[in-house]
Amino acid sequence: MTDAAILSVENLTIRFGAVTAVDGVSLSVAPGERVALLGHNGAGKSTLFKTVLGFLKPAGGHLTIAGATPGSDVARRAVSYLPEQVVFPKALTGAEVLTHFARLKGVAPKAALPLLETVGIADAAKRAVGTYSKGMRQRLGLAQALIGTPRLLLLDEPTSGLDPVSRREFYAVLEASARAGTAVLLSSHSLSEIENRIDRIAILAKGRLRAEGSLADLSRRAGLPIRIRVEAAEGRVEALHARLGGERVNGRSVVVTCRADEKVGALARLAELGPDVADIDIALPDLDDVYRHYSGVTAQGAIQ
Amino acid sequence: MIGLDRMTAVAATEFRLAFRNRWVLLSTLAFTLFALALAFLGSGPSGALKADALTLTAASLSTLTVYLVPLMALLVSYDSIAGEIERGTLALVLATPLKRGELVLAKFCGHLAVLALAIAIGYGIAGAVIAGAHGADDAGLLAWARLLSTAVLLGAVFIALGMALSGLPRQTGTAAALAIGAWLVLVVLYDLALLGAVIVDQGGAFTKTVFPALVLANPGDAFRLYNLALIESNAPIAGLDGLAHTLPFPVSSALLVLVLWLAASLAVAWALTRRIRP
Numbered sequence: 018m019t020d021a022a023i024l025s026v027e028n029l030t031i032r033f034g035a036v037t038a039v040d041g042v043s044l045s046v047a048p049g050e051r052v053a054l055l056g057h058n059g060a061g062k063s064t065l066f067k068t069v070l071g072f073l074k075p076a077g078g079h080l081t082i083a084g085a086t087p088g089s090d091v092a093r094r095a096v097s098y099l100p101e102q103v104v105f106p107k108a109l110t111g112a113e114v115l116t117h118f119a120r121l122k123g124v125a126p127k128a129a130l131p132l133l134e135t136v137g138i139a140d141a142a143k144r145a146v147g148t149y150s151k152g153m154r155q156r157l158g159l160a161q162a163l164i165g166t167p168r169l170l171l172l173d174e175p176t177s178g179l180d181p182v183s184r185r186e187f188y189a190v191l192e193a194s195a196r197a198g199t200a201v202l203l204s205s206h207s208l209s210e211i212e213n214r215i216d217r218i219a220i221l222a223k224g225r226l227r228a229e230g231s232l233a234d235l236s237r238r239a240g241l242p243i244r245i246r247v248e249a250a251e252g253r254v255e256a257l258h259a260r261l262g263g264e265r266v267n268g269r270s271v272v273v274t275c276r277a278d279e280k281v282g283a284l285a286r287l288a289e290l291g292p293d294v295a296d297i298d299i300a301l302p303d304l305d306d307v308y309r310h311y312s313g314v315t316a317q318g319a320i321q
Numbered sequence: 322m323i324g325l326d327r328m329t330a331v332a333a334t335e336f337r338l339a340f341r342n343r344w345v346l347l348s349t350l351a352f353t354l355f356a357l358a359l360a361f362l363g364s365g366p367s368g369a370l371k372a373d374a375l376t377l378t379a380a381s382l383s384t385l386t387v388y389l390v391p392l393m394a395l396l397v398s399y400d401s402i403a404g405e406i407e408r409g410t411l412a413l414v415l416a417t418p419l420k421r422g423e424l425v426l427a428k429f430c431g432h433l434a435v436l437a438l439a440i441a442i443g444y445g446i447a448g449a450v451i452a453g454a455h456g457a458d459d460a461g462l463l464a465w466a467r468l469l470s471t472a473v474l475l476g477a478v479f480i481a482l483g484m485a486l487s488g489l490p491r492q493t494g495t496a497a498a499l500a501i502g503a504w505l506v507l508v509v510l511y512d513l514a515l516l517g518a519v520i521v522d523q524g525g526a527f528t529k530t531v532f533p534a535l536v537l538a539n540p541g542d543a544f545r546l547y548n549l550a551l552i553e554s555n556a557p558i559a560g561l562d563g564l565a566h567t568l569p570f571p572v573s574s575a576l577l578v579l580v581l582w583l584a585a586s587l588a589v590a591w592a593l594t595r596r597i598r599p
Contacts, residue, residue: 049388067412067598068598070412070415070416072412072599073598074413090418093416093417093418094418096416097416098412098413098416099413100409100412100413101409102409103408103409103412103413104408104409104410105410106334106338106406106410108338108341108342109334109338109341113334113337116330117331117334118331118413118417120326120327120329120330121327121330121331121417121418121419122417122418123326123327123418162411171416196483227458284580
C-alpha cells in the first residue's frame with residue numbers, strides 16, 4: 018500500500034533547537050484520498066506541511082512525495098500548496114495571479130484560467146485582487162493550487178474564515194479533484210466541519226500522532242461515555258446523589274455517565290426513582306468530544 | 322528552458338506591479354524634474370565656459386545621481402523578499418518549481434528594468450530639453466550617455482543591495498529601516514567620515530595612499546569619479562571630486578568597483594534567501 022502512496026511519512030521528527038515540533042509521526046496519503054490533519058494551533062500541522070514542501074529539514078525519519086525527496090524537482094511538480102494566510106498583490110487581477118503561478122509551474126496560462134470558473138470567481142477574473150472578499154481570495158488561492166492537476170494538494174486550514182456556503186463549495190471542488198486522482202491533505206481544527214467530507218483523519222497533538230482512521234472508526238474506538246443529567250425534584254437532590262453517585266451540578270442536578278451499551282439499563286434504573294426525578298437530559302458524545310478525547314483535552318464534567 | 326520562462330514570469334510581474342502602483346511614474350517624474358532643475362537653475366551655462374550645457378549638467382547631475390538613484394533603487398527593492406514572507410506568498414512561490422536563485426535573479430531583473438526605464442525616460446527627456454535649448458556637441462552627448470548608463474549600473478548595485486538587506490529580516494518595516502540605514506551610511510556618512518579623516522591627517526600618508534582607495538571603494542563615489550574623470554572640462558569640481566583628475570588608478574577601475582559591488586550584493590542576497598524558512 019505504501020508503494021502507491023503519493024505522500025509517505027515515516028517516523029518523522031522535526032526540531033527547532035530544543036523544541037520538538039513533530040515527534041515520530043508516520044502518515045501516508047494515497048491518490049484520490051482525502052486526509053485531514055487535525056490539531057490545535059502549535060500541534061505541528063504547519064510544521065509538517067513545511068517539511069513536505071522541503072522548507073524544513075527533518076531531524077529524524079523519512080518523507081517522500083511521489084517517491085522523491087521534498088523540495089526536489091519531482092516533488093515540487095507533484096505538490097501544490099495553499100497556505101493559511103496568503104495575500105496576493107492587490108494591484109493584480111485574479112487572471113493575472115493565476116497566469117503568474119501557471120507560468121511558475123510550467124503550465125500554459127490558457128489551461129489554467131478555466132480554474133477560475135471551477136472555483137466560481139470567473140466573473141471577477143478581470144478585477145483587481147484588492148477588491149476581492151476574503152472568500153474570493155481563498156477561492157483564488159484554491160484555483161492557484163489546482164493549476165496543472167497536482168498529484169498532492171496541501172491545504173493549510175483552507176476554510177478558516179469562510180462562510181458555510183463557500184465552505185460547502187470548497188469541499189465540493191476538493192471532492193472532484195480527489196475523484197480525478199489527486200491526493201488531498203488538509204489541516205483543520207474542527208472535526209465537525211470535515212464530517213462526511215474527508216476519507217481519513219489524523220489527529221496531531223503536541224507534535225505526536227494521537228489517532229488515525231475514518232471518523233466512524235475514531236468515534237467507536239474512543240468509546241466516549243454518554244452523559245445523563247438528572248434534575249432532582251424540589252429538595253431531593255441529596256437523596257438522588259446518594260443513590261446515583263455521579264457529580265452534583267447547579268445545586269439541583271446530578272450528572273452520571275455510562276457507556277453506549279449501558280444506556281437503556283441506566284434509563285430504566287432512573288425511571289424507578291419515581292418522584293425524586295423532575296427531568297432527564299441525555300447528551301451523546303459529539304465530534305468535538307471525540308476530537309478532544311484524542312487530542313488529550315478531557316471534556317468538561319466527564320466522570321472517571 | 323523552463324527555468325527561463327519561470328524567471329520571465331517573476332520579472333514581468335514585478336514590472337507590472339511597479340507600473341500599477343505608480344512607482345514608474347513617480348520615479349520618472351523625479352528624475353526628469355531634478356535633471357531639468359540642475360540644468361536651468363544651476364550653474365546657468367553661458368558662452369564664457371568652454372564646456373557646453375550638456376557636459377556641465379552631466380557633471381553636476383552625476384553628484385545628484387549619487388543621492389537620488391540609490392534612494393530610488395533601495396525603495397523599489399527593499400521589500401522584495403521580506404514583503405513576500407510577510408504576505409505569505411514566498412511559501413507559495415517556493416512550493417512551485419521556481420528555485421531560490423532564480424527568484425532572486427528574476428526579481429533583480431524586474432526591478433532593474435523598472436529603474437532603468439525611469440532613468441532612461443527621466444534623463445532622456447532632460448537631455449533632449451537641454452540640447453534643444455543650448456545645443457549639444459559630441460562630447461556633451463557622450464558625457465550624457467555615459468551618465469545615463471552608469472546611473473543604471475549604480476542603480477543595479479543598490480537594487481541588489483536592497484534585496485540582500487531584504488533577505489535579513491522577516492518584516493518589511495525592519496527591511497525599510499535597514500535600507501534607509503544603508504543609504505545614509507554609504508551615500509552620506511561615508512564621505513563625511515573620509516573628509517573628516519583627510520582634514521585630521523593634514524596631507525599625511527593617509528591622504529596620499531589609503532584615501533583614494535577608500536573613496537573608490539564606495540559605489541557612489543566610484544560612479545561619480547568615473548563620470549567626472551572622463552569629462553574634459555574646467556567645470557568647477559570640489560571636495561572629494563578633486564580626486565577625479567588626480568586618481569592614482571585607471572578610470573576603468575571605478576567601473577570594476579561597481580561590478581564587484583553588484584556581484585557581491587547579488588551573492589549575499591542569494592545566500593540569505595537560501596537560508597530563509599518561509
